[in-house]
Amino acid sequence: MDDKKRLRSEDWFNNLSDPKITALYLERYLNYGLTRDELQSGRPLIGIAQTGSDISPCNRIHLQTAERARDGIRDAGGIPFVFPMHPIQESCRRPTSGLDRNLAYLGLVEIMRGYPFDGIVLTTGCDKTTPAALMAAATVNLPSIVLSGGPMVDSYLDGRLAGAGTVIWEARKRLAAGEIDYDGFMMMLESTTLSPGHCNTMGTALTMNCLAEALGMSLPGCAGIPAPFRQRGQMAYQTGRRIVEMVHEDLRPSEIMTREAFENVVVVNSAIGGSTNAPPHIQAIAKHMGVEMVVEDWQEIGYEIPLLVNCQPTGDFLGEGFHRAGAVPAVMLELLQAGRIHGGCKTVSGKSVAENISGRESLDRQVIMPFDSPLIPQAGFMVLSGNLFDAALMKTSGISAKFRKRYLCEPGNENCFDARAIVFEGPEDYHDRINDAALMIDDSCILVIRGCGPIGYPGSAEVVNMQPPDEMIAAGISELPTMGDGRQSGTSSSPSILNASPESLAGGNLALLETGDMIRFDLNNSRVELLISEHELHARRDAYQPPELINGSPWEELSRTYTGQLSDGACLDFATAYRNLGDEPLRHSH
Numbered sequence: 001m002d003d004k005k006r007l008r009s010e011d012w013f014n015n016l017s018d019p020k021i022t023a024l025y026l027e028r029y030l031n032y033g034l035t036r037d038e039l040q041s042g043r044p045l046i047g048i049a050q051t052g053s054d055i056s057p058c059n060r061i062h063l064q065t066a067e068r069a070r071d072g073i074r075d076a077g078g079i080p081f082v083f084p085m086h087p088i089q090e091s092c093r094r095p096t097s098g099l100d101r102n103l104a105y106l107g108l109v110e111i112m113r114g115y116p117f118d119g120i121v122l123t124t125g126c127d128k129t130t131p132a133a134l135m136a137a138a139t140v141n142l143p144s145i146v147l148s149g150g151p152m153v154d155s156y157l158d159g160r161l162a163g164a165g166t167v168i169w170e171a172r173k174r175l176a177a178g179e180i181d182y183d184g185f186m187m188m189l190e191s192t193t194l195s196p197g198h199c200n201t202m203g204t205a206l207t208m209n210c211l212a213e214a215l216g217m218s219l220p221g222c223a224g225i226p227a228p229f230r231q232r233g234q235m236a237y238q239t240g241r242r243i244v245e246m247v248h249e250d251l252r253p254s255e256i257m258t259r260e261a262f263e264n265v266v267v268v269n270s271a272i273g274g275s276t277n278a279p280p281h282i283q284a285i286a287k288h289m290g291v292e293m294v295v296e297d298w299q300e301i302g303y304e305i306p307l308l309v310n311c312q313p314t315g316d317f318l319g320e321g322f323h324r325a326g327a328v329p330a331v332m333l334e335l336l337q338a339g340r341i342h343g344g345c346k347t348v349s350g351k352s353v354a355e356n357i358s359g360r361e362s363l364d365r366q367v368i369m370p371f372d373s374p375l376i377p378q379a380g381f382m383v384l385s386g387n388l389f390d391a392a393l394m395k396t397s398g399i400s401a402k403f404r405k406r407y408l409c410e411p412g413n414e415n416c417f418d419a420r421a422i423v424f425e426g427p428e429d430y431h432d433r434i435n436d437a438a439l440m441i442d443d444s445c446i447l448v449i450r451g452c453g454p455i456g457y458p459g460s461a462e463v464v465n466m467q468p469p470d471e472m473i474a475a476g477i478s479e480l481p482t483m484g485d486g487r488q489s490g491t492s493s494s495p496s497i498l499n500a501s502p503e504s505l506a507g508g509n510l511a512l513l514e515t516g517d518m519i520r521f522d523l524n525n526s527r528v529e530l531l532i533s534e535h536e537l538h539a540r541r542d543a544y545q546p547p548e549l550i551n552g553s554p555w556e557e558l559s560r561t562y563t564g565q566l567s568d569g570a571c572l573d574f575a576t577a578y579r580n581l582g583d584e585p586l587r588h589s590h
């Protein structure tokens with residue numbers, strides 16, 4: 001056993017060269033019943049980063065899964081330590097949970113680095129909990145494994161599947177059209193929240209958990225299991241067992257989260273119809289890992305990939321159906337057989353992607369479709385640029401053929417159309433004025449929102465999915481294209497161009513757009529152009545007075561100062577230089 005690698009935790013609890021300091025570290029951990037024997041036995045100490053709490057209902061299932069992960073860690077010969085992570089609750093956090101991903105990242109890095117951990121279980125669920133955890137795992141680079149919390153069970157409305165999260169956008173339209181009253185509105189929401197778990201549509205939460213698995217960071221099949229299913233507890237147990245083995249194998253995130261693994265993620269995101277929030281989150285993880293990745297990769301690698309997963313908001317089914325059909329392994333097997341992903345990438349299981357998914361064919365071809373007869377033939381993002389921004393994302397399926405056909409800029413070319421801009425300064429302005437008849441909004445308009453990026457909001461809010469005026473909805477036009485420098489909820493299927501970077505408050509020309517301006521969308525060339533002269537654009541820039549930015553909290557001020565743009569992952573820029581912190585020697589505390 002003398003070639004057994006000395007564990008990092010032994011530097012705290014078993015430091016024979018400095019018994020005085022070891023005694024200091026050790027003694028307080030005895031006070032709830034741990035023994036000196038255990039802590040000095042050379043067994044791996046495993047942290048469980050707990051993201052669930054009463055204020056994080058999407059992740060609250062982890063109060064139970066953490067117990068099963070503990071069992072697994074113990075049975076495999078490790079010692080578990082559960083600790084809290086800064087909470088991130090997508091739906092309730094004001095002004096936006098967009099502020100929390102980087103804050104949770106910072107906190108988790110300090111905990112992983114500063115305490116005696118040999119490996120970490122990352123509990124994930126609600127949208128930004130997954131990227132925050134993986135960004136920290138990338139920076140610290142200790143053996144780490146993702147344990148998803150899983151979606152809520154399938155939910156129904158009027159006898160048909162209706163996803164939590166997605167139903168709220170429909171309910172708002174029905175309320176606006178006068179089809180339901182306040183009680184009816186509330187009943188629609190209640191009927192889609194049936195169990196613990198995160199959103200059960202292919203919104204940002206399910207997307208990010210699927211992508212963590214596609215990246216190789218969770219055990220195969222982990223992402224799709226609904227939160228209350230018995231397999232969720234079993235997966236937690238296996239995850240606990242596996243992290244102890246990973247410590248012995250010294251299997252690190254840097255071996256798993258490689259450029260090829262990130263390419264797999266882009267392909268899988270198209271195939272599952274993943275959220276438009278995936279690109280900034282995935283790029284942030286790559287940046288912290290030191291893997292080269294640019295926003296254009298999403299079009300380059302992902303655009304041609306077909307939509308295989310028939311889940312809401314684009315398709316019909318929900319998380320439970322996705323799980324029954326085989327979830328991520330079945331999707332990846334289709335993609336592997338079509339030669340679209342790298343099968344050799346290593347994963348937390350210790351095996352390759354190809355080994356993990358062997359024999360895991362789709363069990364329901366209505367939910368996970370064959371590669372050659374998909375729901376949509378090209379499902380990736382288009383990365384648009386032009387004189388309003390350097391990069392913005394559009395889901396290929398985003399703007400309907402019907403809308404495009406009406407406003408063609410050249411006869412016969414359905415991929416080039418013009419629209420009249422209606423501009424709002426943030427969501428408050430939108431809510432105040434959307435029903436203002438003076439705006440003369442009709443079905444040739446695009447609704448534009450600005451001041452909503454990482455600096456503007458701050459934190460970048462999910463506000464680009466705006467709906468048309470009530471009168472238009474009542475008349476049967478339920479959607480208009482939208483554009484903005486904010487983000488959009490992954491549960492919304494609004495036709496949008498979003499994440500525009502640079503944002504209006506970082507020097508982007510979106511700031512100079514005026515209501516009534518004509519904008520040309522040339523999707524053949526991935527261009528968006530404001531149709532005014534260079535001269536006029538310069539004159540507007542010269543006359544531009546940026547609005548005053550008011551910071552509501554110390555963190556808002558710090559975040560505004562250091563956060564990059566969405567097209568670049570919206571990381572704390574200075575933080576991406578830090579690597580391998582788990583291996584750096586630390587000063588003692590006393």
Ligand code: FES
Pocket residue numbers: 058089090091125126127165198199203205
């Ligand atoms: Fe938390 Fe959707 S609000 S997962």
Ligand code: MG
Pocket residue numbers: 090127204462488489490
């Ligand atoms: Mg959201």
